[in-house]
Amino acid sequence: xxxxxxxxxxxxxxxxxxxxxLEAEAGEILGVFGPNGAGKSTLVRILAxxxxxxxxxVTLCGHPLATEAAQARAxxxxxxxxxxxxxxxxAVENLRFFARMFGLHLKExxxxxxxxxxxxRGREHEPVRHFSRGMQQRLALARAxxxxxxxxxxxxxxxxxxxxxxxxxxxxxxxxxREGGTVLLVTHDVDHGLNIATRVxxxxxxxxxxxxxxxxxxAQTIVTAYETGRKVPQA
Amino acid sequence: xxxxxxxxxxxxxxxxxxxxxxxxxxTMFTFCLTIVIIFNFVFEPxxxxxxxxxxxxLWAAFTFSGLLGIxxxxxxxxxxxxxxxxxxxxxERSTIYFGKVLGNATFMLLIEAVTFPIFxxxxxxxxxxxxxxxxxxxxxxxxxxxxxxTLLSAISANxxxxxxxxxxxxxxxxxxxxxxxxxxxxxxxxxxDLAQVASWVKLLLAFDLLFLAASSLTFEFxxxx
Numbered sequence: 001x002x003x004x005x006x007x008x009x010x011x012x013x014x015x016x017x018x019x020x021x022l023e024a025e026a027g028e029i030l031g032v033f034g035p036n037g038a039g040k041s042t043l044v045r046i047l048a049x050x051x052x053x054x055x056x057x058v059t060l061c062g063h064p065l066a067t068e069a070a071q072a073r074a075x076x077x078x079x080x081x082x083x084x085x086x087x088x089x090x091a092v093e094n095l096r097f098f099a100r101m102f103g104l105h106l107k108e109x110x111x112x113x114x115x116x117x118x119x120x121r122g123r124e125h126e127p128v129r130h131f132s133r134g135m136q137q138r139l140a141l142a143r144a145x146x147x148x149x150x151x152x153x154x155x156x157x158x159x160x161x162x163x164x165x166x167x168x169x170x171x172x173x174x175x176x177x178r179e180g181g182t183v184l185l186v187t188h189d190v191d192h193g194l195n196i197a198t199r200v201x202x203x204x205x206x207x208x209x210x211x212x213x214x215x216x217x218x219a220q221t222i223v224t225a226y227e228t229g230r231k232v233p234q235a
Numbered sequence: 236x237x238x239x240x241x242x243x244x245x246x247x248x249x250x251x252x253x254x255x256x257x258x259x260x261x262t263m264f265t266f267c268l269t270i271v272i273i274f275n276f277v278f279e280p281x282x283x284x285x286x287x288x289x290x291x292x293l294w295a296a297f298t299f300s301g302l303l304g305i306x307x308x309x310x311x312x313x314x315x316x317x318x319x320x321x322x323x324x325x326x327e328r329s330t331i332y333f334g335k336v337l338g339n340a341t342f343m344l345l346i347e348a349v350t351f352p353i354f355x356x357x358x359x360x361x362x363x364x365x366x367x368x369x370x371x372x373x374x375x376x377x378x379x380x381x382x383x384x385t386l387l388s389a390i391s392a393n394x395x396x397x398x399x400x401x402x403x404x405x406x407x408x409x410x411x412x413x414x415x416x417x418x419x420x421x422x423x424x425x426x427x428d429l430a431q432v433a434s435w436v437k438l439l440l441a442f443d444l445l446f447l448a449a450s451s452l453t454f455e456f457x458x459x460x
Contacts, residue, residue, distance in 0.1 A: 051460035084320025
């Protein structure tokens with residue numbers, strides 16, 4: 001579902017990514033961990049089609065991003081640091097706009113049903129600027145899954161969420177993977193990420209230093225890998 | 236999805252946002268009206284000199300006020316991450332550009348439609364003007380200005396000095412459009428036939444097409460890293 005080969009991104013003379021290879025299959029939740037400046041956000045931006053790699057290739061749902069960008073983006077949902085919502089539009093207007101941009105002609109009841117799924121029914125006609133961070137993130141999830149994507153890319157989705165909203169997000173992610181979707185989850189929160197991921201990829205200074213099944217990692221081995229920049233042998 | 240549906244969606248969103256906040260329209264109108272009023276005190280209404288300078292005053296008011304709207308069209312997207320959200324959508328990047336161009340042109344034409352009658356009254360212009368010809372020139376002139384302005388707004392919106400950079404980039408590039416519009420507006424205000432300014436109108440049309448085509452082709456490279 002997600003395949004990246006030899007991804008390199010150079011800003012001026014600085015390497016943000018150096019030959020990153022990754023693969024995530026249907027039903028997997030791939031947790032991407034790394035310290036600040038590891039290249040996680042750059043990786044997400046390239047996978048989401050917001051930035052072009054200096055070299056390397058990305059394939060989403062079998063569509064190469066370089067040559068079949070529209071098809072690749074049509075099968076992908078992204079929730080990032082920013083919600084990508086318009087503060088002065090209401091919740092339902094935001095969803096209607098993004099539905100149109102994805103070529104969907106969803107009627108009002110269908111949009112309301114999407115809002116129900118993320119617990120925002122009853123707030124549909126309020127401007128997004130009146131929403132709390134957690135509510136905005138829920139709406140961002142509804143936006144990202146409007147077109148029933150097969151790949152979900154989440155970049156620090158827990159930022160600003162309270163415990164209840166985090167649990168809600170965890171359940172949504174697990175359900176998505178259980179139904180055959182592929183999730184790429186980037187987070188600073190190692191404990192939380194390890195709890196939900198089925199596979200782990202460690203990124204340090206733009207390089208993949210380790211990857212494997214989530215149960216082969218602990219928070220301690222991940223933090224040690226951050227510090228040393230090398231794979232930590234399992235006990 | 237169809238190419239035009241993408242353009243329509245971006246246009247609908249921009250118009251809805253503007254009519255909800257009225258941030259661009261109110262500023263544009265105030266600025267445009269201020270220029271018209273200031274110059275009104277310089278020239279004797281109804282004098283021959285007024286007809287000579289009217290096209291220049293009119294287009295100075297239109298373009299400087301239009302600049303305010305154009306500069307906001309991408310800055311508000313970038314400040315709130317909206318542009319990154321648009322880039323996630325499975326549409327050609329140029330649909331975003333054309334949607335923005337249509338939105339900016341609509342706002343500028345609205346300001347022109349409201350300000351022009353006020354301008355006619357203030358400057359005591361003769362009633363026998365070629366109104367249909369003027370409408371054509373206003374639409375073509377606005378489209379050309381907005382076509383290049385929207386592209387440059389996308390470039391300057393990512394910089395710290397965007398308010399300064401946009402006019403510095405835009406006005407030199409838009410000179411052909413501005414010259415053609417001012418040159419064709421003068422005779423039409425005096426009631427002359429469109430055929431008298433046909434060469435300027437053709438030039439205007441050519442620059443509109445050129446700017447629209449070149450801008451839509453380069454837009455993708457500007458918005459993607």
